[in-house]
Amino acid sequence: MIAVVRASHTGLLAPPGINSEIATRWLVAFLQDELIVRRGITRAVIGLSGGVDSAVTAYLCARALGPENVYAIRMPYKTSSPASLADAQLVIDALGVRARTIEITAAVDGYLQFEPDADARRRGNVMARTRMVVLFDQSAKLDALPVGTGNKTERLLGYFTWHADDTPPVNPIGDLFKTQVWELARYLGVPQVLIDKAPSADLEADQTDEGDLGITYARADAILAQLLLGYSDLQLIERGFDAHDVALVRRRVDSTHWKRHLPTTAMLTNTAINEFYLRPVDY
Amino acid sequence: MAARTNGVPSNFDVRLVQVKPSKGRYAENLAQAGNIFEQIVAEKTPDLIVFPEGAMTGYFLEGAVYDLARSAPVFAGDLVRAWREGAGDREVELASGFYENDDGTYYNSALYVRVGRKDHEILHVHRKMFLPTYGVFDEARFLSRGRRLQTFETRIGRVAMLICEDVWHAIMPTIAAIKGARVLIVPSAAPGRGIEGESELTSITRWREILRTTASEHGVYVLYAGLTGFEGGKGMTGSSSIIDPRGVVTVEAPEFGECVVSGTIDLREADLARATLPLLGDLNAVLPDLLLDEELPLPKGRPS
Numbered sequence: 001m002i003a004v005v006r007a008s009h010t011g012l013l014a015p016p017g018i019n020s021e022i023a024t025r026w027l028v029a030f031l032q033d034e035l036i037v038r039r040g041i042t043r044a045v046i047g048l049s050g051g052v053d054s055a056v057t058a059y060l061c062a063r064a065l066g067p068e069n070v071y072a073i074r075m076p077y078k079t080s081s082p083a084s085l086a087d088a089q090l091v092i093d094a095l096g097v098r099a100r101t102i103e104i105t106a107a108v109d110g111y112l113q114f115e116p117d118a119d120a121r122r123r124g125n126v127m128a129r130t131r132m133v134v135l136f137d138q139s140a141k142l143d144a145l146p147v148g149t150g151n152k153t154e155r156l157l158g159y160f161t162w163h164a165d166d167t168p169p170v171n172p173i174g175d176l177f178k179t180q181v182w183e184l185a186r187y188l189g190v191p192q193v194l195i196d197k198a199p200s201a202d203l204e205a206d207q208t209d210e211g212d213l214g215i216t217y218a219r220a221d222a223i224l225a226q227l228l229l230g231y232s233d234l235q236l237i238e239r240g241f242d243a244h245d246v247a248l249v250r251r252r253v254d255s256t257h258w259k260r261h262l263p264t265t266a267m268l269t270n271t272a273i274n275e276f277y278l279r280p281v282d283y
Numbered sequence: 284m285a286a287r288t289n290g291v292p293s294n295f296d297v298r299l300v301q302v303k304p305s306k307g308r309y310a311e312n313l314a315q316a317g318n319i320f321e322q323i324v325a326e327k328t329p330d331l332i333v334f335p336e337g338a339m340t341g342y343f344l345e346g347a348v349y350d351l352a353r354s355a356p357v358f359a360g361d362l363v364r365a366w367r368e369g370a371g372d373r374e375v376e377l378a379s380g381f382y383e384n385d386d387g388t389y390y391n392s393a394l395y396v397r398v399g400r401k402d403h404e405i406l407h408v409h410r411k412m413f414l415p416t417y418g419v420f421d422e423a424r425f426l427s428r429g430r431r432l433q434t435f436e437t438r439i440g441r442v443a444m445l446i447c448e449d450v451w452h453a454i455m456p457t458i459a460a461i462k463g464a465r466v467l468i469v470p471s472a473a474p475g476r477g478i479e480g481e482s483e484l485t486s487i488t489r490w491r492e493i494l495r496t497t498a499s500e501h502g503v504y505v506l507y508a509g510l511t512g513f514e515g516g517k518g519m520t521g522s523s524s525i526i527d528p529r530g531v532v533t534v535e536a537p538e539f540g541e542c543v544v545s546g547t548i549d550l551r552e553a554d555l556a557r558a559t560l561p562l563l564g565d566l567n568a569v570l571p572d573l574l575l576d577e578e579l580p581l582p583k584g585r586p587s
Contacts, residue, residue, distance in 0.1 A: 016479065017479045018478050018479065019478055019479060019480055019481070019482075021482075022478055022480060022482070022483060022484060023478045025539075026475065026478070026484065026518060029513070029518065029539050030513055030516065030518060033303075033512055033513040033518075034513060034516070037303075037512070037513075038513075170516070180478075276346075277346060278345040278346040279345055279346055279347050280306065280341075280343045280344065280345050280347070280514065280515050281515040282306045282341075282343075282514055282515045283306055283307050283344070283345075283347050
C-alpha cells in the first residue's frame with residue numbers, strides 16, 4: 001500500500017496571519033513618507049482611547065517620528081470607563097509621547113441637552129464626531145497630522161461613525177484585520193492589558209465590540225479574508241464556516257458599503273470630479 | 284583590456300537608479316537625475332544607466348498622464364540634457380521609463396538612448412504591451428498598449444525592454460530571447476503587498492522568482508530597476524537588481540530608499556549558461572511545432 005498525501009483546507013478557518021516585523025517596517029516607512037516626505041509635517045496627533053488600535057497607531061508613529069513628535073489626546077466623556085484612561089496612560093508612559101486629556105462632556109452635552117431622547121447610537125455618533133472636532137483643531141494648533149486608527153475589520157463591518165473615526169487623512173492600520181492588529185500589538189510591545197481586554201467602543205457600561213457585532217473577531221476575520229477574495233456564501237460554508245456567521249458578516253459588509261466611500265455627487269458634466277477629472281491623491 | 288566575445292567587448296558596467304520621484308514634478312525629477320549622474324560619473328562612467336518605470340513623474344498618475352506625457356524625442360532630449368548637466372560630454376547609454384505622448388496617443392513606454400560626446404540617438408522605444416487594469420491598477424483606462432516586442436543592438440549587445448507586467452507573461456521574455464536578446468531591461472513600479480511572508484512582502488518574493496526564472500530559462504541577464512517610496516499609501520518595492528544568466532541575483536537594492544545599484548555584466552556568462560542549460564536552443568528547434576498548432580488562437584496569415 002502506497003502512502004497518500006492529501007491536500008487540506010483546515011488552515012482556511014483561521015484568521016489571516018501577519019509577519020509583524022515586515023508590517024512594522026512597511027508601516028513606519030509609510031508614515032515617514034506620508035507625513036515628512038509628502039507633506040513636510042513632522043508631528044502626528046492621535047486620539048488615544050485606551051484600546052489596542054490607537055495604541056498600535058501610537059507605537060508606529062513613535063517609531064516613525066520619534067515619541068517627542070507624537071501627541072496623544074485622550075477625549076473622555078463622562079460615561080467613559082476610568083480603565084480606558086488608565087490604559088491609555090500605560091501607552092503614554094511606555095512611549096514617552098506628549099499627552100493631553102480633553103474632556104468632551106461639555107461639548108457633547110451642549111448639543112444633546114436639546115435632544116434628551118437621543119438613543120445610544122445617536123449619542124455615540126455625537127461623541128465620535130466631537131472627538132474629530134477636537135482632533136482636527138488640535139492638528140491645526142500643533143501643526144500635527146491626525147493619524148487614523150480604524151482597522152480593516154471595523155471598516156468592512158461598518159462598525160464606525162461615518163466621517164468621524166474615518167476622517168484622518170492617513171491611516172497605517174486600515175488594511176489590517178483586528179486579529180492582525182492584536183498580533184502587531186504583541187510584537188510592538190503594547191501593554192498586555194490592552195491586548196487582553198475585550199475591545200469596546202466604551203459608549204456604555206459592559207459594552208463590547210463582539211457583543212455588538214454578534215461574532216468574535218477571530219471568526220469574522222477568517223470569513224472576511226475569504227469573502228474579499230470573491231468566494232460565495234455557499235463556498236464559504238462548504239469550506240467549514242458557520243452559515244449563520246457567514247450570513248451575518250455578508251449582511252454587514254453589504255449594508256455598510258456606502259460608508260467606505262466619499263459622498264455620492266450627482267454627475268452633470270464630463271468634467272465631474274473623481275468621475276472624469278481623475279488625479280491621484282498625491283498629485 | 285575588456286574581455287571579448289568573438290572580438291567584441293563582453294564586460295560592461297551598469298547602474299540601476301532606484302528613485303522615488305516627486306509626483307508630477309517632471310522638471311524637478313530630471314534635475315535630480317542630473318545630480319545622480321554627477322554622483323555616478325564621479326566614481327566611474329558606466330556603459331549603461333537604467334531608471335524605473337515612471338521615473339520622472341511617478342507611476343500612479345490617472346488623468347495627469349495627459350499633462351506629463353512627452354514625445355520620445357522630447358523625453359530623450361530632456362534626459363540627455365540632465366546627463367550633460369551632471370556628466371558633461373561623456374558617452375553613455377541611458378534607459379528609462381516614461382509616459383509617452385505620440386501625437387495624442389498615450390503609452391507607458393521605455394526609452395533607450397545612446398549619448399555621444401555631442402549628439403544622441405534613440406535606439407529604441409518599447410511601449411508596454413500588458414497594461415495592468417485590475418485591482419489597484421488602472422493603466423488601460425488612460426493608456427494604449429504597445430503592439431510590438433522588438434530587440435535592438437546597443438553597446439552591451441542585443442537588448443529587449445519589458446516594462447513591469449510585460450515580464451510576468453513568460454511568452455514575452457521567451458520571444459525576446461528568441462529574437463536574440465541577451466540582456467533584458469525591466470523598468471518597473473511594483474506596489475508591495477502580502478504580509479504573511481518569511482522576511483519580506485510576498486510580492487517582492489514573487490517578483491524575484493519570476494526574474495530569476497526568466498534569466499535562467501533563457502540564459503539572459505535581467506536588469507530590474509524598481510521605483511521606491513509611497514504613492515498615496517501604495518509603497519513601491521524597489522529591490523532593483525541584476526540577475527545573471529544562471530538566475531543568480533548578483534546585487535539587489537533594499538525595498539526602501541533611493542540608491543544606485545552598481546554592477547557588471549559579462550556576456551560570456553550568457554554563452555556559458557546557455558551551453559550548460561541549452562533550453563533556448565531546444566526551444567528554437569521546437570518553436571515551429573508549437574506555433575503552427577491550429578488549436579492556438581492565432582490569426583491566420585499576417586494582419587494587413
